[in-house]
Amino acid sequence: MLDRIAGFFRLIGRTIARWARIFFAWAFWPFIAARGWYVQRTWMVRLPILGFIGLLAVLYCYFIWQTQVWSGFNPSFVDEYRLAERKVPAGQELPAADGSATPAAKTCQRSAIVDVAADLTDFNVNQNAWISSMLLYRAGLFGIDWDHTPFLDNKASFQRGVNQAVRRTSVELVDTLGRVRGTSGINNDLQKARGNLQFDEYSWYFGIDPFGPKTPTPSYYRSAIESLRKFNTDLAACNAIFDGRADNLIQFIDRIANDLGSTSDVLADRSQNHHRGWFDTRADDRFWFAYGQLYAYYAILAAAQSDFSQVVAERNLGAIFGATMKQFQAALRIRPAIISNGREDGWIMPSHLATMGFYILRVRSNLVEIRAVLDR
Template sequence: MLDPIIAFFERIFHWIGHGIGLLIAWILWPFLLLGRWYRRRGFILRAVIGVLVLGLFVLYGLFFWNALWIRNFDPDYVTKFQQDRLETGAGEQTSIENSSQTTRTCSRSAIVDALAELIDFNVNQNRWMSSMVLYKLGFFGIDWDSTPFLDNKASFQRGAQQAVQRTAIELVDALGRVRGTSAADEDLTRARGRLQYDEYTWYFTLSPPSPILPTPDAYREGRERLLKFNDRLENCNAVFDVRADNLIRFLDRIASDIGSTSAALRDRSDASNAGWFDTRADNQFWYAYGQLYAYYGVLKAAHADFADIIESRQLTDVWDTMEEQLRATLELDPVIVSNGREDGWIMPSHLTTVGFYLLRVRSNLVELRSILDR
């Protein structure tokens, strides 16, 4: 009685095995063909080709090593420079030393230090993936962003960099000048320009063909300018304009940025219900995750820089709730990002999950802005 059922499953497994065999043969066929061609060549040509192939294997090995995981990932990175500043806002004078010459000391900006830490994390502690030549070459001509593997780190880095770029713009346009009417700070302006640099630039460009500054070096220069500004601020030779209207504007910009990412997640979720087989879903998820990772640090730092305003307007509880929700988002860590149906139980929708967290944070930002604007 069970024989037909057993025979049915035997046929199923036979055809699955046959299909896997055909797939492996299709993948290996070009390499077998090249191997036969290689064995027929002369010694010198084989030696040259062997060296080139070995070099390519080494390069790809380094690429895989850098792409597989994010080094020094630490959601609480901002505590390095935030906890001891809740008593004094950014740019506030902290001491005067009287001697033959008066020396003033002011508070550094935790926001600026947070940006410097994020840039260091992205391009010094990790390789900037998007501009690596093997990332640009892709997987047998297929863009890595269109594959289901080795693109998550690049998406995470681009999401974090988006938050850095947005914050750098606000530093130039509002926070680093007096009421927006004074001249823009030179160091912040230079930093903003470098941090807006194209994310995919390698050492050489084809339009026109010429050497060019690679993306990581541009970001490192932007980081140096940020630190230079903060050093001047610490010596009371720069401006950080801590006012409620500047904080309102800053929260508005972050809320808009997060809202754009939420809309992109929604569009991707609507476009596909392929679950684990949606090769673009992981890009959207890790981009949003990187953006939230960066904004968590930036907003924790803003708590320190705008400590007086947050306390005087009785925003501490709402602000702490927002930080807690941001921190909870960073606990998400799916092994495989799935973009299934929202009510699916086998292949859930991780895009909807992270999108929900994004909207909660955005709602908190809107509430904070509303209280400040009263």
């Protein structure tokens, strides 16, 4: 009886070893064949190939470094703005300094929202490489889109999530916040920033559709940073408008709540219909995109509380804003090493997407409450 059991396990071992040999032969035969062809060539042929392989190795080392090192990442970076020390809403004239012998030039309060939007974009394209338009990211893993693999795509998804929030904010700055509705024109700097931020996230120096050279994505986003900072410089000199009315804040919060609602729906669909645990290769993309949105909106809404400080004080919204910020902070503390998309009632593989979706809905419910108070 024991011999039979031992024979059964030996058979299983031999079968596994056989299939492993077949798999490795299938996976590595192109490299073995290429090596056989290479050693038969002259050095006139070998050297260019060797140079190309060396260049590819350097590019991959740089690519892997950029995808794994997140320079300037700090979920609490909004604390550096010291928004609590601002006593004047955005766009309003600052009081003159006491004891000044000569009258100072008129100055107004800068917009914290614009500062944060510019700094988030700077974080994406200057402090870090913009991953989504890098050549090796576009080439994929042997032709497979990196987003369909579990490797080297988390930072790209996070950056696109941040950019989604900044794009949404730039639209509101142009349409409502940076002008007096119905009585003033669109600010040119904000208009340029919005146009540049809407540019394709995947453009490299050369493209197929249309065929020919292109301006890469980071160049457009850097131009947007310049336009945003120029607007704030003009605002500080009282030469631009920031319309901090309650109805503008309502619309801004509405847009953010809708944006987060869409992301929550994407997370719910992935969690319910593709729960493969640690083997769902798209779960990390969805998670880090949502994380990037929350990372950006946390700072943007903290800035909005400062820019609309008069409205917040008049409507007694300080406590609700404070609760919303705590929800953001709780969500941003979730940073698992490996993203799992298990069943919500599973006991081995956790469901990180469901957890992130839960926090997004809590943030969204607080935003809906702020909107309801403002609309009374």
